Amino acid sequence: MNKGNLFIVSGPSGTGKGTICNEFLKFDDVYLSVSVTTRDKRNDEVEGVTYIYDSVDGFRSRIDNDMMLEWAQYGDNFYGTPKDIVQQKLNAGINVILEIEVQGALKVKEKMPEAVMVFILPPSMEILRQRLINRGREEKEEIDKRIDIAMGELKKAELYDFIIVNDELSESVKSLRKIIDDRNKMMNFVNNLIEEYKNN
Ligand code: ADP
Ligand code: 5GP
Helix, strand or coil: CCCCCEEEEECCCCCCHHHHHHHHHHCCCEEECCCEECCCCCCCCCECCCEEECCHHHHHHHHHCCCEEEEEEECCEEEEEEHHHHHHHHHCCCEEEEECCHHHHHHHHHHCCCCEEEEEECCCHHHHHHHHHHHCCCCHHHHHHHHHHHHHHHCCHHHCCEEEECCCHHHHHHHHHHHHHHHHHHHHHHHHHHHHHHCC
């Protein structure tokens, strides 16, 4: 059995990463990694599904116990990817999506250079702000902070393998599905060539 492939999805807050990635919950060949965060749980979020919520001390002890594949500070909070489950899923032949910000994405890429990096862009900065306002999760001050962070993140977009402009949601989902399928097909082909050589 072939290993699963690893995909990293990043982009400015409010661009629609979560909305796109959540569409992949219905596919059983894909596991959407659940991150640990020190930020407060929002009303529409579900513990263990949206995030694992932890205290700063709890988060530090996960780092000290080598439980994190990567972690980063975003705004005033910490976010990180639990390590073991990602490896388990990949070993079981399941593709893994990490929906994480840019600093963490680059750390994963260093450790796992085979990761496929996908950056999600908003159609315009005005639409980005509007999506953040419409989502209604953050106060204006926090929205301004996130747009400020977005400016830094956009400068890193060139480091990614693929860019999706999230205009029509269904098109964006199709684009990400195709990136995953193409990668799987390519790696299956490579693995078949290796098997063919071994068997001769
Ligand atoms: P992110 O995870 O990147 O912070 P979200 O997935 O929370 O962003 O999306 C931010 C807001 O934009 C949400 O209210 C979501 O419903 C909306 N949204 C996401 N994608 C689209 C789209 N293609 N067109 C219009 N609105 C969208
Ligand atoms: P939010 O507070 O909007 O849920 O997330 C803020 C930012 O943290 C987003 O850019 C999101 O992609 C990122 N993020 C979520 N989980 C992780 C993680 O495990 N690691 C890193 N580095 N970033 C994360």
